[in-house]
Amino acid sequence: MLEQALTHRSIGNNNNERLEYLGDAILGFVIADIIYQQFPTASEGELTRLRATLVKGEKLAEISREIQLSNQIKLGTGELKSGGWRRDSILANTLEALIGAVYLDSGIERCREFILNLYKTHLDNVNPADIKKDAKTQLQEYLQSRTQSVPEYKVISETGSSHEPEFTVSCKIDLFDEAVIATGKSKRKAEQAVAKQVIIMLESRDE
Amino acid sequence: MLEQALTHRSIGNNNNERLEYLGDAILGFVIADIIYQQFPTASEGELTRLRATLVKGEKLAEISREIQLSNQIKLGTGELKSGGWRRDSILANTLEALIGAVYLDSGIERCREFILNLYKTHLDNVNPADIKKDAKTQLQEYLQSRTQSVPEYKVISETGSSHEPEFTVSCKIDLFDEAVIATGKSKRKAEQAVAKQVIIMLESRDE
Numbered sequence: 001m002l003e004q005a006l007t008h009r010s011i012g013n014n015n016n017e018r019l020e021y022l023g024d025a026i027l028g029f030v031i032a033d034i035i036y037q038q039f040p041t042a043s044e045g046e047l048t049r050l051r052a053t054l055v056k057g058e059k060l061a062e063i064s065r066e067i068q069l070s071n072q073i074k075l076g077t078g079e080l081k082s083g084g085w086r087r088d089s090i091l092a093n094t095l096e097a098l099i100g101a102v103y104l105d106s107g108i109e110r111c112r113e114f115i116l117n118l119y120k121t122h123l124d125n126v127n128p129a130d131i132k133k134d135a136k137t138q139l140q141e142y143l144q145s146r147t148q149s150v151p152e153y154k155v156i157s158e159t160g161s162s163h164e165p166e167f168t169v170s171c172k173i174d175l176f177d178e179a180v181i182a183t184g185k186s187k188r189k190a191e192q193a194v195a196k197q198v199i200i201m202l203e204s205r206d207e
Numbered sequence: 208m209l210e211q212a213l214t215h216r217s218i219g220n221n222n223n224e225r226l227e228y229l230g231d232a233i234l235g236f237v238i239a240d241i242i243y244q245q246f247p248t249a250s251e252g253e254l255t256r257l258r259a260t261l262v263k264g265e266k267l268a269e270i271s272r273e274i275q276l277s278n279q280i281k282l283g284t285g286e287l288k289s290g291g292w293r294r295d296s297i298l299a300n301t302l303e304a305l306i307g308a309v310y311l312d313s314g315i316e317r318c319r320e321f322i323l324n325l326y327k328t329h330l331d332n333v334n335p336a337d338i339k340k341d342a343k344t345q346l347q348e349y350l351q352s353r354t355q356s357v358p359e360y361k362v363i364s365e366t367g368s369s370h371e372p373e374f375t376v377s378c379k380i381d382l383f384d385e386a387v388i389a390t391g392k393s394k395r396k397a398e399q400a401v402a403k404q405v406i407i408m409l410e411s412r413d414e
Contacts, residue, residue, distance in 0.1 A: 017251040018243065025239030025258075032232030036225065044224040051232075108315055152369045155362055155394075162359045187362075187394055 003074075005101035008090060010076030016097035023100030024055075026108070030115045031055055039128050046128035053131055054122065060092035063118050069094055135195035139173075142202065148174055151198065153191050156181065169194050175202070210281075212308035215297060217283030223304035230307030233315070234262055237322045246335050253335035260338055261329065267299035270325050276301055342402035346380075349409065355381055358405065360398050363388065376401050382409070 001019075009015040031054050035047055042050070053059065064070065070085040073094050084090050095118075103111040116123075133141070140150055152172045160166040169190035170179040180198050184190030208226075216222040238261050242254055249257070260266065271277065277292040280301050291297050302325075310318040323330075340348070347357055359379045367373040376397035379386040387405050391397030 018249075018254070021251040021254050022239060022243050025236045029232045029236035032229060036229050042225075044228040047225070047228050150369065155365045158362045162357065 001101040001105055002098075005097040006072050006094060007074045008076065008079060008084065008094070010079040010084070011074055012076075016094060019097035019100035019104075020093045021100070022103065023096035023098065026103050026111060027055055027096060027099050027115060030108075030112050031119070034116070034119075034123065035126075035128070038123070042128040045133075046131065049131040049133070050126065050128045054119070054126070057088055057092040059122070060095045061088035063122070064091035064095045067118070069098075135192045135199060139171075139195045139199055139202075142199065143173060151195070153194070154179075155187060155190075171195060171198050173198060175205075208308040208312055209305075212304040213279050213301060214281045215283065215286060215291065215301070217286040217291070218281055219283075223301060226304035226307035226311075227300045228307070229310065230303035230305065231262075233310050233318060234303060234306050234322060237315075237319050238262055238326070241323070241326075241330065242333075242335070245330070249335040252340075253338065256338040256340070257333065257335045261326070261333070264295055264299040266329070267302045268295035270329070271298035271302045274325070276305075342399045342406060346378075346402045346406055346409075349406065350380060358402070360401070361386075362394060362397075378402060378405050380405060382412075 004014060005016050005019050007015045009017055028051070031051050032047070035042070035050055035054070039047065039050075069091060073085050073090065075084045075090075079085075079090070099111060099115060102114045132138070136151075143150060154170045154172075156168040156170050158165055158167050165185065166183055167185070167187050167190040168181060168183045169187065170181050171191070171194040172179040176198075180194055180201065182190055182194035182197055184193045211221060212223050212226050214222045216224055235258070239254070239258050242249070242257055242261070246254065246257075276298060280292050280297065282291045282297075286292075286297070306318060306322060309321045339345070343358075350357060361377045361379075363375040363377050365372055365374050372392065373390055374392070374394050374397040375388060375390045376394065377386040377388045378398070378401040383405075387401055387408065389397055389401035389404055391400045
């Protein structure tokens with residue numbers, strides 16, 4: 001099972017994709033449970049955001065590097081040549097597959113200990129109140145607390161190719177006469193960028 | 208804990224939101240694990256899609272109705288007047304909170320039995336191969352299997368208010384001279400709608 005967990009799909013059929021699917025679900029549950037117990041007064045929203053930062057690919061790749069997982073991953077020739085063992089996505093997926101394998105081999109309690117070990121330093125220095133809400137949520141809450149209407153976002157244009165699109169989005173709030181404009185690689189990113197800009201403008205106005 | 212699981216946030220602070228967060232993670236794991244075992248040859252993609260259909264709000268609301276959960280939910284006056292106990296989202300969230308409470312009270316094994324009981328009939332008649340890929344994926348795979356380039360989607364316009372937006376999206380493939388156009392309440396929905404239309408056009412052409 002360990003062998004399978006370390007085998008990338010570029011090798012062939014007997015790869016780690018099913019284990020990765022299972023490990024992802026286990027990790028989501030175990031981390032949700034750990035921080036639920038660790039922060040008894042945190043709100044659902046805080047816990048949800050904290051969990052997201054702990055199980056995202058970037059964090060999993062970081063942990064994979066700490067345990068030097070990359071040396072152990074079995075990759076096909078193409079992935080080997082292109083340095084696949086350095087890629088965040090492959091590192092993160094392999095770690096999830098490893099978690100799935102530990103669970104199938106030893107059950108949920110041992111798997112929980114395994115995850116706790118992996119996350120030790122990452123859970124020590126964490127605080128749900130520190131995890132920032134995304135910019136759109138911040139802006140909406142700022143405006144609602146001042147009984148302003150919600151901001152209006154519009155996609156102004158979508159340029160670039162379908163592989164590398166660029167979205168231009170406007171954000172209009174009642175406090176400003178003109179809409180603010182920003183761009184991003186997706187509609188979501190452009191909206192976050194423009195919301196951030198509006199927040200900065202509101203803050204400099206408040207000072 | 209049962210009382211808390213049944214208490215909607217419209218009642219006040221001691222509500223089921225944290226339990227709902229926990230129950231959601233437990234349910235995701237338990238269902239992922241059950242179908243992993245039940246379908247040993249299903250692909251990661253098939254399992255992911257099957258799990259999504261089993262844990263989505265609509266399905267949870269359906270199960271909540273089967274166990275007549277709505278009679279037990281404690282709602283604030285406003286939610287009571289507006290018939291909140293009939294709403295899918297409230298039914299689904301309360302069921303998740305109930306799962307969280309069973310887990311905290313009795314541990315993961317008993318919680319797993321509880322979930323298996325809830326899902327009995329829903330798991331009997333399920334087949335991962337039946338779960339359709341979404342239209343965009345279908346279209347992309349159809350074109351790739353014919354060594355065609357991937358379709359190009361563009362947002363043509365976004366009208367309506369920010370609460371009720373309407374997106375118009377075009378989809379251009381090399382096989383057709385003209386782009387096909389469709390609308391939807393979100394970019395995603397409009398893209399799915401236009402992809403479906405293109406598939407229908409391709410199928411009628413193949414016949």
